[in-house]
Amino acid sequence: MSELVVSISGRSGSFPLSADFTASRGVTALFGHSGAGKTTLLKMIAGTLSPEKGRIAIGDTVLFDSESRINAAPEKRHIGYVFQDARLFPHLSVRHNLTYALWAGRRQAGRPFAEVVDLLGLGSLLERRPATLSGGERQRVAIGRALLSNPALLLLDEPLSSLDHARRQEILPYLERLRDESGLPIVYVSHEIDEVARLADTLVVLSEGRVVASGPVAEVFSRIDGIGGAGEDAGALIEGHVTGWDPGYRVAFIDLGGEAFQVVDEKLRPGMHVRLRVRARDVSLARHAPEAISIRNVLPVRIVAISESGAFAEMELSFAAQVLRARLTRKSVADLGLKPGEEVFALVKAVSVDRSSMRFAKGG
Amino acid sequence: MTGTGLFGLSAADWGIIMLSLRIAFVAILFALPLAFAVAWVLARYSFPGKSLLQAFVTMPLVLPPVVTGYLLLVWFGSRGALGAPLDEWFGISLAFRWTGAALAAGVMAFPLLVRPMRLSIENIDRGLEEAARTLGAGRLVAFFTVTLPMLLPGIIAGAVLGFAKALGEFGATITFVSNIPGETQTLSLAIYSFLQTPAGDSAAIKLILVSASLSVAAVILSEWLQRRLDARRPG
Numbered sequence: 373m374s375e376l377v378v379s380i381s382g383r384s385g386s387f388p389l390s391a392d393f394t395a396s397r398g399v400t401a402l403f404g405h406s407g408a409g410k411t412t413l414l415k416m417i418a419g420t421l422s423p424e425k426g427r428i429a430i431g432d433t434v435l436f437d438s439e440s441r442i443n444a445a446p447e448k449r450h451i452g453y454v455f456q457d458a459r460l461f462p463h464l465s466v467r468h469n470l471t472y473a474l475w476a477g478r479r480q481a482g483r484p485f486a487e488v489v490d491l492l493g494l495g496s497l498l499e500r501r502p503a504t505l506s507g508g509e510r511q512r513v514a515i516g517r518a519l520l521s522n523p524a525l526l527l528l529d530e531p532l533s534s535l536d537h538a539r540r541q542e543i544l545p546y547l548e549r550l551r552d553e554s555g556l557p558i559v560y561v562s563h564e565i566d567e568v569a570r571l572a573d574t575l576v577v578l579s580e581g582r583v584v585a586s587g588p589v590a591e592v593f594s595r596i597d598g599i600g601g602a603g604e605d606a607g608a609l610i611e612g613h614v615t616g617w618d619p620g621y622r623v624a625f626i627d628l629g630g631e632a633f634q635v636v637d638e639k640l641r642p643g644m645h646v647r648l649r650v651r652a653r654d655v656s657l658a659r660h661a662p663e664a665i666s667i668r669n670v671l672p673v674r675i676v677a678i679s680e681s682g683a684f685a686e687m688e689l690s691f692a693a694q695v696l697r698a699r700l701t702r703k704s705v706a707d708l709g710l711k712p713g714e715e716v717f718a719l720v721k722a723v724s725v726d727r728s729s730m731r732f733a734k735g736g
Numbered sequence: 737m738t739g740t741g742l743f744g745l746s747a748a749d750w751g752i753i754m755l756s757l758r759i760a761f762v763a764i765l766f767a768l769p770l771a772f773a774v775a776w777v778l779a780r781y782s783f784p785g786k787s788l789l790q791a792f793v794t795m796p797l798v799l800p801p802v803v804t805g806y807l808l809l810v811w812f813g814s815r816g817a818l819g820a821p822l823d824e825w826f827g828i829s830l831a832f833r834w835t836g837a838a839l840a841a842g843v844m845a846f847p848l849l850v851r852p853m854r855l856s857i858e859n860i861d862r863g864l865e866e867a868a869r870t871l872g873a874g875r876l877v878a879f880f881t882v883t884l885p886m887l888l889p890g891i892i893a894g895a896v897l898g899f900a901k902a903l904g905e906f907g908a909t910i911t912f913v914s915n916i917p918g919e920t921q922t923l924s925l926a927i928y929s930f931l932q933t934p935a936g937d938s939a940a941i942k943l944i945l946v947s948a949s950l951s952v953a954a955v956i957l958s959e960w961l962q963r964r965l966d967a968r969r970p971g
Contacts, residue, residue, distance in 0.1 A: 420866050446869040459867040463885045476881040477872020521871045 374431025376400075376525055376557055382423030384412040389423075389581040395525075395557050401572035401589070402561045409581040410561040411456075414527050417559070418453045419446035430524050430557075447477065452518030452526045452556075456533055458510040460502035466513050467498040473521030482522030491553065492516045492546055508539040512546060519554065526550075526558045532567060540567075547571055569593070569609055569649045590647070590695070606686070607651040608697040614644040623668075623722065629692035634668040634722045652686065654724035655698035658717045659708060669720040671696070675712050678705065689718055745942060753946060756922040759834055760902035763842035764849075768895055771849035778850070779857035796908075797847040805911025808840055812912070836913040837920045841902035849898040856890030893961040900954035904947065923947045 375397075381390035389409045393400070402410045415421035417428060419435065422443055428436040430451075435444045460469050470488070473479040489495055492512045502510060511531050518526060531547070532540045544567070551558060551571060562568050568575060568589065575592040577585040585592050590609040612628035617640060624640035626633040626648075633648075640646060661670055673689040673696060680686075685705040687698040696718055710716065745753070774793055778786065796804050812819040812830045822828045830836035860883060868878035906924040913920040915929060923943055930940035 418870055420869070445874070446866070447872045447874050449870070450872075451870060453867070453870040455863065455867060457863070459861070459863050461864060461868075461882055461886075463882075472868070472873075472881075473871040476868065476877055479872045517871065 374433070374524060374557075376417070376559065377427070377429050378413075378417060380416060380423035380426030380428060380436070382416060382421075382425070384409075384415070384421060387412065387581060389413060389416075390426075391576075391578070391583050393576045393583055393586050395559050395574060395576075397555070397557060398573035399551050399558045399560050399571045400574040400576060401568040402559060402576050402578055403563065403565075403568050404578035405563055407580075408578040410563075410578055411529055412581075413578070414453070414529050414559065414561060417525075418451050418527060419444060419449050433524070450479075450522065450524045452521050452523030454511070454514045454518050454526065454528045454531050456529045456531070458502075458514040460505075460510055460513055460517070462502050464502075465498070466494065466500050466502065466505070469502065469513055470494070470498075470517050470520055472517060477521060479522045481520070483519070485520065488516050488519050491519075491549060506539070507535050508542050511535070511543060515546070515550065519550075523556065526554070526556050528558060528560045530561050530563070532562075532564070544570065565607075566649070569647065593649070606653075606697065606699065607649050608695050609647055609649050610694050610696060611645070611647045614640045614642050614646060616642055628671075628694060631671050631692050632669075633671070633720075635725045636722055648725050650696060650720055650725060652697040652699040654720060655687075655689075655696060656719040657687065657689075657698055657700060657704075657708070657710065658719060661717050662719070665719075666721075667719045668722040669718075671718045671720070673716060673718045675710060675714050675716060677712055678710065680705070689716075691718070745946070749942060749946075751918065752921060752923055752926045752943065755834065755918070756903055756924075759838045759841055759922055760899050762835075762838040763845060763902040764895055764899050766838070767842035767846055767849055767898065768891075771846055771894075771898075772853055772891065775850045775853035775857055779854045793850050794847050796844050801844065801905075801907025802911050804843060805840060805908035808836075808843065808908060808912040812836065812839060830913075832913050832916060832920065834913075834919055837905075837909050837922060840908040840912045841905040844905045844908050845898035845901040848901050849894050852890055852894035852897065853887070856887050860886055889961045889964050893958045896954050896958040896961070900951045900958075903950055903954075 376395040378394070379392045381388070383389060387409065389412050391409075391413050402413060404410050412421065416423045416436075423436060423438070425438045426436070427434065427438070434440075434442050435449050436442060461472065464472070468475075471485065474481060489498070492515060494512060494516055497505065497509055497513065502513070505513065515528070515531065528547075532543055535543065548571065560571060572589045575586065575589040576583055577592060590611060593607065593609045610628055610633075612626045612633060614624055615627045616625040617623075618625070622636060622638060623634050624637050626635065626640075626646060635648065661672075671691050673691040675687060676690050676695075677688040678685055680702050683701055685700050685702045687700060687705075687710070689696040689698060698718060774789070778790060778793075809816070809831070811817055812822070814820065814823060814829065814831045819830055822830065828835065830839055864882050864886070865878045868882045869875070873881060903922075904924055905922070906928070909920065909922065910925055910928075915921055915925045921929070923946065927940050927943050927947065930936035930943070
């Protein structure tokens, strides 16, 4: 598996951008608010915009190197680019859009046409014109077209941003199959935390044209100074295996590396690997393990760090080699006298972990 | 020339019609690629003197046709700055020849060709070319497989409109190449000649009907192509 190594600086108009990151197997999410430079970065990787300095390589293939004056043309880079607005060719049928790289780009067929059509559920669309497709169908065709160009890397630029909630739910399973079955490194641009939590393995956070954090997704998510540190949605990702399912109460039991956890979900079955996103504002702390309480999840944790700002205190907690975050008021931290290094109990309501933030990992 | 043939038109009438069609066809054949290049440059590039080029291209539309004809005579006449070398090196003589009529028609139609093509080029989403290139198509391949097919209805619509204009050209033609039956006497010039002679109205009326039908047909064809272009836009 060749990995993408990016270390560049440049500008788009007057907007400066510099980025250093590596994307290997699986999905690397480029996360950031609009205007953070995500699309600019993708353009530089794809070669439609040139950086000023630095180096871009996929494995041993150098695509851009300012020192040795290498700057491969976009058509030579073998990068499948799925645009936010799909960009299907309106004068061609879906079939001819899908095979464009073969007949116009002179690319070797990397994977069988039928396999891609099947993977993305395009069978009934082949003879249609792009103008007659729904937004979701268009994005699926765009993904198929990129996949059939025999790429060494896929770039997906907010492929779901123009779709409504129902359409997103329709496409997400295809993206998960793509991630699990294509075997390609995928760079996925998004500003939706839920999408990132569900799809990404590695997270690169961009802000104002700079990488402010990067690493394994759970690690970056939980960092107190990292993603959305002050946002309503700040939270942490925790991972585990489903050990049981109670059909009567519709509750799933999850083993988080030694600690038991319960969530409400219809689709979880024993043996599945799951990733849960727990929002910091849904986590409470207690000095002693509470008894006779409705909250199902009580985890013994260690306080790693406390950062206070305004009325709030952001707590970084660790348990069983995982990280959890809690947002408390500064007053309750003071009243309880909480300090880094102390052992306390984290309380999480089973109903506060919602379905869209779960991710079903490969196979089970 | 006596007797009537097809559609009640005499052989002489048919000769005039065929000559007009030939002149208009040759005019558009040569003007179209040049107009496309100019439209492309105006749509895609900005450079010093762009508004000057734009004004120059629009000239035939706003100048009195007789002035355009006079300028053609000065530049492309047998002793003109461009006419003399053309004749000497390529054996192309324009003054008082049907080729000259085609040049006049092409020049007069030029602004009509450039405008719709420029608009189509400006309307094209350049992101589509970008997409084509990430799929392995070089600039040229992307142009021929994506850009040009999408421009085609616009180009054809412009060409048909230009053709109609070339077919009816009068002022610049009569000034530049005169009104020579069998050589430069197109429909418009023939109608003019008939109307100058006493009792020529009945002969003129047939050609007027032919001329009007051709123009109307061209405009309808152009509109129809334009609608097809719109229908193919991504929705």
